[in-house]
Amino acid sequence: MVKKYNTPEEAKQDQQYLDTLKELIFQLADDDLLISHRGSEWLGLAPHIEEDVAYSSITQNTMGHAAMLYELLEELGVGKADDLAHLRKPEEYRNARLVERVNGTGDYKENPDYDFGYAIIRNYAYELFKKIRLEALQQSSFVPLADTARKIKREQYYHLYHWEVWIDQLAHSTDEAQKRLNNAIQKTWEDVASLFDLGPKGDQIVEYGLLESGEMLKKKFMDQFKAKMENSGLIWPGEPQPLSETGREGRHSEEFVDALNHLSEVYKMDPQASW
Amino acid sequence: MSKILSSLEEKVRDKVQEVKDPEITSVSLIEMGMLDDIEVNGSKATVKLIPTYLGCPALDMMEKDVVKAVSEIDGIDEVDVIFVKDPIWTSDRITPEGREKLKEFGIAPPPLHAHEQGAWEIECPYCGSTRTVLDNMFGPTACRSIFYCNKCKNPFEAIKPV
Numbered sequence: 415m416v417k418k419y420n421t422p423e424e425a426k427q428d429q430q431y432l433d434t435l436k437e438l439i440f441q442l443a444d445d446d447l448l449i450s451h452r453g454s455e456w457l458g459l460a461p462h463i464e465e466d467v468a469y470s471s472i473t474q475n476t477m478g479h480a481a482m483l484y485e486l487l488e489e490l491g492v493g494k495a496d497d498l499a500h501l502r503k504p505e506e507y508r509n510a511r512l513v514e515r516v517n518g519t520g521d522y523k524e525n526p527d528y529d530f531g532y533a534i535i536r537n538y539a540y541e542l543f544k545k546i547r548l549e550a551l552q553q554s555s556f557v558p559l560a561d562t563a564r565k566i567k568r569e570q571y572y573h574l575y576h577w578e579v580w581i582d583q584l585a586h587s588t589d590e591a592q593k594r595l596n597n598a599i600q601k602t603w604e605d606v607a608s609l610f611d612l613g614p615k616g617d618q619i620v621e622y623g624l625l626e627s628g629e630m631l632k633k634k635f636m637d638q639f640k641a642k643m644e645n646s647g648l649i650w651p652g653e654p655q656p657l658s659e660t661g662r663e664g665r666h667s668e669e670f671v672d673a674l675n676h677l678s679e680v681y682k683m684d685p686q687a688s689w
Numbered sequence: 690m691s692k693i694l695s696s697l698e699e700k701v702r703d704k705v706q707e708v709k710d711p712e713i714t715s716v717s718l719i720e721m722g723m724l725d726d727i728e729v730n731g732s733k734a735t736v737k738l739i740p741t742y743l744g745c746p747a748l749d750m751m752e753k754d755v756v757k758a759v760s761e762i763d764g765i766d767e768v769d770v771i772f773v774k775d776p777i778w779t780s781d782r783i784t785p786e787g788r789e790k791l792k793e794f795g796i797a798p799p800p801l802h803a804h805e806q807g808a809w810e811i812e813c814p815y816c817g818s819t820r821t822v823l824d825n826m827f828g829p830t831a832c833r834s835i836f837y838c839n840k841c842k843n844p845f846e847a848i849k850p851v
């Protein structure tokens with residue numbers, strides 16, 4: 415039996431546990447922050463108005479999940495939630511590479527030429543992984559995190575479902591749709607391994623009973639992703655490439671630094687402003 | 690909330706009952722099943738609320754509205770609103786009165802069972818028919834979906850079961 419920590423105060427009594435816990439929550443929060451930033455860049459550009467409404471609802475919910483996780487960090491004495499989201503240096507962010515990738519070529523304000531096929535597959539992959547991670551977090555030794563995971567999971571169910579519907583409908587439509595989904599799977603696969611990486615404190619995260627191992631998460635993910643591809647007649651891309659460098663250690667792409675600048679532009683103008 | 694309230698706590702509850710969901714103005718926070726607990730210590734009131742959807746922008750407004758309403762009570766000088774993590778809000782927390790008022794507002798209340806089994810049976814808030822189909826899982830706010838009634842041919846919104 416691993417020891418449970420029922421409150422932030424209890425966690426703060428144990429410095430090693432606290433450091434490990436913070437590392438994990440930054441991964442969770444930063445993943446949600448970056449994927450929802452990429453989602454926000456689709457606003458007004460989705461294939462039709464219903465999709466625009468649906469995708470922006472998902473994005474808004476996911477931003478809410480990130481906010482709740484930053485608030486957990488605030489309760490642990492790490493800093494103010496809004497500051498944590500906006501004012502860290504790029505190398506202090508812990509998100510996976512997959513969620514920081516650009517949506518396609520061009521810029522949101524200037525000639526965006528985004529790939530909705532990639533949006534479908536990347537989001538499906540992330541939401542499937544997030545569901546599996548949330549299920550594991552419901553048993554986390556940090557009880558406030560387990561409670562938060564239960565809460566997030568009930569909303570997140572609809573997010574995963576949404577991207578599944580797109581796959582189900584498009585995979586059996588035209589050759590063009592099949593081809594674009596298969597290309598998107600290949601592109602997603604370049605970064606998919608970044609999701610299962612628990613970072614430099616990965617072993618402690620597992621030992622402290624905060625989350626199950628990256629291998630376990632990966633196995634569950636691969637089984638479910640593969641089944642979906644087979645049912646949809648899409649091409650299973652096989653074992654993904656191992657990582658060369660990892661966002662869990664704060665190493666990010668240039669695209670990430672641009673995203674972060676956009677994301678925090680308004681906040682940095684006046685961090686004291688009340689919204 | 691089942692504990693016995695002091696008379697001042699009852700006054701606080703009555704004030705919270707007056708605070709409506711800013712997005713569905715016929716339904717109060719209590720009818721939405723959002724009230725977890727009320728405590729009064731001296732002149733300080735603490736109101737514990739259960740947040741509905743995490744990204745819901747209405748939560749901030751609700752907090753301000755509760756502070757404002759409860760501050761009007763004689764004998765209360767300080768109001769603290771806390772959004773609790775446990776219990777979590779589920780759509781079956783909406784009270785029977787809340788469900789009726791949602792219908793009056795043209796919004797179908799969530800089905801009482803069915804989460805994660807796919808098909809939910811939703812009654813049209815206008816004609817009561819269950820010959821309805823899901824049009825869009827995501828409506829104008831995070832917590833609502835859009836349906837279409839095949840009987841009376843009206844589109845309508847429904848609270849998503851969570």
Ligand SMILES: [Zn+2]
Pocket residue numbers: 813814815816817818838839840841842843
């Ligand atoms: Zn009808």
